[in-house]
Amino acid sequence: MKEYRTISKIAGPLVFVEKTEPVGYGELVNIVLFDGTIKRGQVLDTSDDLVVVQVFETTAGIGKDSGIRFLGETIKMPVGKEMLGRILSGGGKPIDGGPEIMPEKRLDITGAAINPYARASPEEFIQTGISTIDGTNTLVRGQKLPIFSGAGLPHNNIALQIARQSKVLGSQEAFAVVFAAMGITKEEANHFMHDFERTGALERAVVFLNLADDPAVERIITPRLALTTAEYLAFELDMHVLVILTDMTNYCEALRQIGAAREEVPGRRGYPGYMYTDLAGIYERAGIIKGKKGSITQFPILTMPGDDITHPIPDLTGYITEGQIVVSRELHRKGIYPPINVLPSLSRLMNLGIGKEHTREDHKKVSDQLYAAYAEGNDLRGLVAIVGKDALSERDRMFLEFADLFENRFVRQGYNEDRSIFETLDGGWNLLATLPVEQLVRIDRDLINKYHPKFRQEAKEQG
Amino acid sequence: MEVKEKKEKGQEGVLRRIAGPVVTAVNIDAHMYDVVKVGHEELMGEVIKIQGDETIIQVYEDTSGIRPGEPVTNTGLSLAVELGPGLLTSIYDGIQRPLSVLVDKMGDFIQRGVSAPGLDHQKKWEFRPLVKEGDKVSPGTIIGEVQETNIVHRILVPPNVQGGTVKSIKTGSFTVEEIVCTLDTGTQLAMMQKWPVRVPRPVTEKMNPTIPLITGQRILDGLFPIAKGGTAAIPGPFGSGKTVTQQQLAKWSDAEIVVYIGCGERGNEMTEVLTEFPELEDPKTGKPLMERTVLIANTSNMPVAAREASVYTGITIAEYFRDMGYDVSLMADSTSRWAEAMREISSRLEEMPGEEGYPAYLAARLSEFYERAGLVRTLSGNNGSVSVIGAVSPPGGDFSEPVTQNTLRIVKVFWALDAKLSQRRHFPAINWLNSYSLYLDTLHDWYDKEVSPEWNVLRSWAMEVLQKEAELQEIVQLVGSDALPEAEQLTIEIARMIREIFLQQNAYDAVDTFCDMAKQYDMMKAIKGFADLAYGAQTAGVSPAQIISIKSKNDLPQIKFIKDYRPELERIQKSMDSEINILRSSA
Ligand SMILES: Nc1ncnc2c1ncn2[C@@H]1O[C@H](COP(=O)(O)OP(=O)(O)OP(=O)(O)O)[C@@H](O)[C@H]1O
Numbered sequence A: 001m002k003e004y005r006t007i008s009k010i011a012g013p014l015v016f017v018e019k020t021e022p023v024g025y026g027e028l029v030n031i032v033l034f035d036g037t038i039k040r041g042q043v044l045d046t047s048d049d050l051v052v053v054q055v056f057e058t059t060a061g062i063g064k065d066s067g068i069r070f071l072g073e074t075i076k077m078p079v080g081k082e083m084l085g086r087i088l089s090g091g092g093k094p095i096d097g098g099p100e101i102m103p104e105k106r107l108d109i110t111g112a113a114i115n116p117y118a119r120a121s122p123e124e125f126i127q128t129g130i131s132t133i134d135g136t137n138t139l140v141r142g143q144k145l146p147i148f149s150g151a152g153l154p155h156n157n158i159a160l161q162i163a164r165q166s167k168v169l170g171s172q173e174a175f176a177v178v179f180a181a182m183g184i185t186k187e188e189a190n191h192f193m194h195d196f197e198r199t200g201a202l203e204r205a206v207v208f209l210n211l212a213d214d215p216a217v218e219r220i221i222t223p224r225l226a227l228t229t230a231e232y233l234a235f236e237l238d239m240h241v242l243v244i245l246t247d248m249t250n251y252c253e254a255l256r257q258i259g260a261a262r263e264e265v266p267g268r269r270g271y272p273g274y275m276y277t278d279l280a281g282i283y284e285r286a287g288i289i290k291g292k293k294g295s296i297t298q299f300p301i302l303t304m305p306g307d308d309i310t311h312p313i314p315d316l317t318g319y320i321t322e323g324q325i326v327v328s329r330e331l332h333r334k335g336i337y338p339p340i341n342v343l344p345s346l347s348r349l350m351n352l353g354i355g356k357e358h359t360r361e362d363h364k365k366v367s368d369q370l371y372a373a374y375a376e377g378n379d380l381r382g383l384v385a386i387v388g389k390d391a392l393s394e395r396d397r398m399f400l401e402f403a404d405l406f407e408n409r410f411v412r413q414g415y416n417e418d419r420s421i422f423e424t425l426d427g428g429w430n431l432l433a434t435l436p437v438e439q440l441v442r443i444d445r446d447l448i449n450k451y452h453p454k455f456r457q458e459a460k461e462q463g
Numbered sequence B: 001m002e003v004k005e006k007k008e009k010g011q012e013g014v015l016r017r018i019a020g021p022v023v024t025a026v027n028i029d030a031h032m033y034d035v036v037k038v039g040h041e042e043l044m045g046e047v048i049k050i051q052g053d054e055t056i057i058q059v060y061e062d063t064s065g066i067r068p069g070e071p072v073t074n075t076g077l078s079l080a081v082e083l084g085p086g087l088l089t090s091i092y093d094g095i096q097r098p099l100s101v102l103v104d105k106m107g108d109f110i111q112r113g114v115s116a117p118g119l120d121h122q123k124k125w126e127f128r129p130l131v132k133e134g135d136k137v138s139p140g141t142i143i144g145e146v147q148e149t150n151i152v153h154r155i156l157v158p159p160n161v162q163g164g165t166v167k168s169i170k171t172g173s174f175t176v177e178e179i180v181c182t183l184d185t186g187t188q189l190a191m192m193q194k195w196p197v198r199v200p201r202p203v204t205e206k207m208n209p210t211i212p213l214i215t216g217q218r219i220l221d222g223l224f225p226i227a228k229g230g231t232a233a234i235p236g237p238f239g240s241g242k243t244v245t246q247q248q249l250a251k252w253s254d255a256e257i258v259v260y261i262g263c264g265e266r267g268n269e270m271t272e273v274l275t276e277f278p279e280l281e282d283p284k285t286g287k288p289l290m291e292r293t294v295l296i297a298n299t300s301n302m303p304v305a306a307r308e309a310s311v312y313t314g315i316t317i318a319e320y321f322r323d324m325g326y327d328v329s330l331m332a333d334s335t336s337r338w339a340e341a342m343r344e345i346s347s348r349l350e351e352m353p354g355e356e357g358y359p360a361y362l363a364a365r366l367s368e369f370y371e372r373a374g375l376v377r378t379l380s381g382n383n384g385s386v387s388v389i390g391a392v393s394p395p396g397g398d399f400s401e402p403v404t405q406n407t408l409r410i411v412k413v414f415w416a417l418d419a420k421l422s423q424r425r426h427f428p429a430i431n432w433l434n435s436y437s438l439y440l441d442t443l444h445d446w447y448d449k450e451v452s453p454e455w456n457v458l459r460s461w462a463m464e465v466l467q468k469e470a471e472l473q474e475i476v477q478l479v480g481s482d483a484l485p486e487a488e489q490l491t492i493e494i495a496r497m498i499r500e501i502f503l504q505q506n507a508y509d510a511v512d513t514f515c516d517m518a519k520q521y522d523m524m525k526a527i528k529g530f531a532d533l534a535y536g537a538q539t540a541g542v543s544p545a546q547i548i549s550i551k552s553k554n555d556l557p558q559i560k561f562i563k564d565y566r567p568e569l570e571r572i573q574k575s576m577d578s579e580i581n582i583l584r585s586s587a
């Protein structure tokens, strides 16, 4: 293989190489340092006279004397069944002391788009045991549902609780977990690893670790390696895969860094204009394919800079994913775990996975009514702060109380508390029963008669 | 001066540079928007810039692995769609490749280098001629028809061929390519025609719309209607209801043909449409909704250049059905993703960026697109229309950004989605104070005649109550609701009823998902009926608290969920009457 020594410029993570033979766009590149170390990169721009290479590791040690080898193919990931239980670096190299992965296949890490015509609708209810998810923001198999959090909030525990408790009712099969860490601290990573070990999840997991002190640019490929692995497990080995990507904010920062090095015209707040398309290339790699048994469910975690949901990272994510679970600093301060604020949270696929065939016929309406009542009570808190409780009408006072009850009984639960969907829904009804029946305008009469605790009680007494 | 001979089509040039979806070639004599084949794999591309000896091409497929030096062939043709029987029920990517055919050819994932014609060229369709030998035909004339689904597909003389006298015309079963009609001029016509997507199809005349597109959505038909042939924008932050609203329109609006473009959005949303529409019935015809629908899906992770093309592909198909005399409605979800595709391509061209990095021609492209909507007299003298409803996804939900602003300058209807409403699960989360329809005046007569002479009055009344509520809420925020005068306490309650009963509409409730004008009218009248009783009682000395707590009024919201609601509504109205009377007599 030909080795070039025609580097003309090195800037940030980019290396510019001149006078090469024709090189393919997106081709994998090896950069050979004087001591024989090999760094990896990828072609970003190729022409007759100049090739721009993005290096996935630090450019430390690269100089004009370094050799450049173009490998003639795009980046591939070796995958195989024995990856389960393994811990790999953010660049896909084993770091658990075990042997190299024996590849059964080598797959392109960019991944092709699933043909929308080949997709099957995700509609299988996943019970996470967390009321604010199951009851009001239901997750289904094949969904991509991110956690929007903030620095210092317990998003990792929420993710772990979900990973631990998630099950599809009536199915024995456990999820396989693909975990990709991007720029998180060693301590956070240990937290995840200990829990995986404690619960035995590690045996069914593939872990990719790019930690805070690992090269930032490597983060560009970490989620792609993880999703390539997930696709292999799901669509070739028929597994149901849960993918946890954390922290997507660090991924986006790496993307911004490359954009800046290329001197691109930046988009909003300095992030590249193509960040939407780039993120879509990650998040859309979830779902179910007609005629295949497996599925990919994605849980990206991101920390919102300044707790700002309009920041480009959560904003563009929310525009791509099928909803979001929003972790709230305010609830956390009140000492409520899991501090999930249901109001800005959403599961777009909820309606496909609930109701008679999946959970219970009253699910949708109970959820709507809980939202409406909590939102109203929550608004009144602002009012009370100004005019005092006494200026409230009788009706308003009931809603105000409802908001507190909702947070303390429905939202609050234990880190190891695994509620069934029926416990969650009945819990919701018990809260709604604190309001006058005629205030339950979102629910049809029939359902009220069937499920409202008051009428159930009456029915019991009569029957 | 020497006249340089135009190079033959099919001539080859060479690739010089590849950087993502934009590549540079030399040695081809191309024209703007010519379609070219790029590289050994013959990826489809389109010329978007010519500069010195360089031709810049946007490629509709992934360019990984393509090298400088590979060949580029100019087809000499523009990006065009195939128009003819077989469009309905199809799902296409942005450049009209049928996604079902792509699955057959390359499996579940979209690979590149596979071409597939927009129409099935093998399938035979029963062609019934509607002209006979000796008849004069001209561009746009309907020469025959095909029963495509439950929709009759009219076969037109293409707008870009010369007319003449019919020399022969056939009856029977033909493929879309077989000649069915020959003119004395020698022109031969098949059922299929091609049309370049970036060129609007010609019409005789554009007219002012006067009929509403009835959508079955109360806040739209009732407060902010769009006309058939009109334009509307629906901007909102993520999760506020752009897609659901557009899907509701695709399902329930009384258009004859629906073109739905998923432009840079989610794969699963298209799957949802694909699974749901065949099962749903058109409330007017009782036939599966899919039979009147054409889908275009170029999801967020599919090539960005094809995303740019998708809206043109969609609107051209819409115009084609309009030319048959149909009322077509087109939804584009989301025009922001289209604008971003333009921005991405533009920045790779190193063009001088305008506002927020969008190209300077953003406004022009948007208005050219919405200008293709309209109620028209077709070339054959029929009326047809294309209504265009575009979703807009403003970054951070901030409407002051360029795509929203440039769109609002063009469209006549603005449905402003509001995150505060969607967070309360008030759906559709359309803000009634900020939204508007500029068609109210022109549609006034239609509502007068077709709904009730009272309707326009009721509408104004409801809007006034909502406005008034907003003012009162500001006072409440300062002093609490008990401090309001009695009449105004009632106003607050009545506004709540308008919001909760009339405006809120659950897309996922089997009955409430669609509400015809008669029911809309009855519901609004019932609320107004209560308002009249309430104010009357209050003047007669009954306290608002008593009025508000009458029992029968609580049954009113249930009307939404009842299909044959009339008996129940009458019962409620009677009970409200008598309950208020009892209060009045004891006051
Ligand atoms: N109870 C409610 N039910 C339905 N919609 C409501 C309700 N309260 C407020 N809205 C809607 O939300 C919008 C904003 O509400 P509001 O005026 O209370 O917020 P705000 O904080 O003052 O707004 P801003 O931040 O823009 O000044 C209103 O215009 C109205 O459309």
Ligand SMILES: Nc1ncnc2c1ncn2[C@@H]1O[C@H](COP(=O)(O)OP(=O)(O)O)[C@@H](O)[C@H]1O
Residues within 6 Å of the ligand: A346, A347, A348, A349, B236, B237, B238, B239, B240, B241, B242, B243, B244, B245, B422, B427, B428, B429, B505, B506, B507, B508
């Ligand atoms: N008319 C409606 N009725 C009931 N729910 C709705 C309605 N409109 C929106 N929703 C809810 O809001 C969610 C987000 O709507 P969607 O149209 O996907 O938002 P956007 O396209 O603006 O991001 C939906 O998944 C649904 O739960």
Ligand SMILES: [Mg+2]
Residues within 6 Å of the ligand: B242, B243, B244, B265, B333
């Ligand atoms: Mg949407």
Ligand SMILES: [Mg+2]
Residues within 6 Å of the ligand: none
């Ligand atoms: Mg305000």
